[in-house]
Amino acid sequence: MEVKEKLKKYSDAEHCPVRNVISHFSSKWSILLLHILAEESPMRFGEISRVLEDISPKVLTSTLKNLELVGLVCRKVYAEVPPRVEY
Numbered sequence: 001m002e003v004k005e006k007l008k009k010y011s012d013a014e015h016c017p018v019r020n021v022i023s024h025f026s027s028k029w030s031i032l033l034l035h036i037l038a039e040e041s042p043m044r045f046g047e048i049s050r051v052l053e054d055i056s057p058k059v060l061t062s063t064l065k066n067l068e069l070v071g072l073v074c075r076k077v078y079a080e081v082p083p084r085v086e087y
Contacts, residue, residue: 024070029055029063034072042076042086 010016025031029052036051037043043051049060064087067073078084 024066024072027063027066029059030067033060033063033067037073037087044084044086048087 010018013019032052033048036048040047045060045064048064049055049057052060055063064073064075068075068087073087076086078086
């Protein structure tokens with residue numbers, strides 16, 4: 001196979017394997033969140049928020065949702081009153 005043909009997959013931004021992986025870790029908080037959850041899982045939203053005091057609730061929610069969408073974080077909802085969610 002010709003070199004140009006082998007490397008063509010990297011020029012397509014939508015299907016490039018490297019760009020797809022990098023895009024999931026490009027946010028400021030993604031890697032830090034994954035590291036924290038790897039050490040102390042499961043954790044509730046409030047616990048994560050107390051560990052990362054300088055992250056806003058909106059950004060924390062958004063980052064957790066994005067990581068859940070790509071399958072890097074598992075969100076478990078318990079049918080209790082009040083509702084309990086763990087990551």
